[in-house]
Amino acid sequence: MTDGVSDPGSEGNVPVRDVARGLVFDPAGRLLLIAYEAVRPIDPADPEARTFWFMPGGGLEPGEGHVAACRRELEEEIGVADAPIGPLVAVCDGPFHLFRTPRFARERYFVVRLPDDRIDTRRLAETEDNPVLGTRWWTPDELAATSERIEPAGLAALVRTLADGTLPETPVTLTWHPTAQKG
Template sequence: MSDTKADALPLRHIARALVFDPADRLLLIAYEAVRPIDPERPDARAFWFMPGGGLEPGETHAQACRRELDEEIGVPDAPIGPLVATCDGPFRLFRNPRDARERYFLVRLPSDEIDTGRLAETEDNPVLGTRWWSLAELEASGERIEPAGLAALVRRILAGDIPAVPVTLSWRDA
């Protein structure tokens, strides 16, 4: 059976990065959602997400990932590692909802120094900030972090178990 809401959304191929610093913290970006994200807290409108964005014509996912990391966090030659996860389906928290086909790459930076000076100008939704998250903070957080399953994937990667086959993650709205 077809999801007519998903069918009506534009298809968008996206490359994202699980960006780790030398302390094994994951970089996430906070965005303002276009609608309430928690029925228990109607005023909650922020969600955390990984850096990345849509592919441009002729780009591979890895090329798009590298370009996006330059644009969003000021790292022009990020070492793009293996594809570790996918997440496909309708995503409606951005101003321009989409039927997303997201691919997630592992990226380890030599330092935690980033430059987010251009981040807000590249995004659909207002950017509320960036933060480096430890695994313990990810697992204990009551914040909305997308996609579901991210903390378990981070735990696996930090244990040295890099998925040979990409892990399938899911949107919390699905």
């Protein structure tokens, strides 16, 4: 829950960060993702490639639960106050090294269905430690077909299931792409 605390299972003794993120859908079933510039190449074969896409959300503040953190982060990043936070549908735990501050991330992902696709990202860049390149609504088919780097791995398959209205019985375990795990 706090930055700067080592996790015995983490690699390289990086700080632990508990994170809540929203799988934010609009009424058309599209998922909102944010493009960031990574601090290191995301593909060893292409040293210039540094763009990756991620869900809105962020770290828990002291004493804050995951749902409250997700709601707060969505207001800060996409300007949606009092977002309807749905069920926990996925988790991803492990070292993550694409942001400026490496961390052992313990991420929890919640379904968020908005009544429309209106968002306000004017404050987004000021809340992030990596350069924000933009936002985009993705259809499940676009996510499945893209060559863009989407974090975490397995997100496209989960989104397709959720867009069809099916919720997993237990949270799905996702993983970071290998280059996101290495410092």
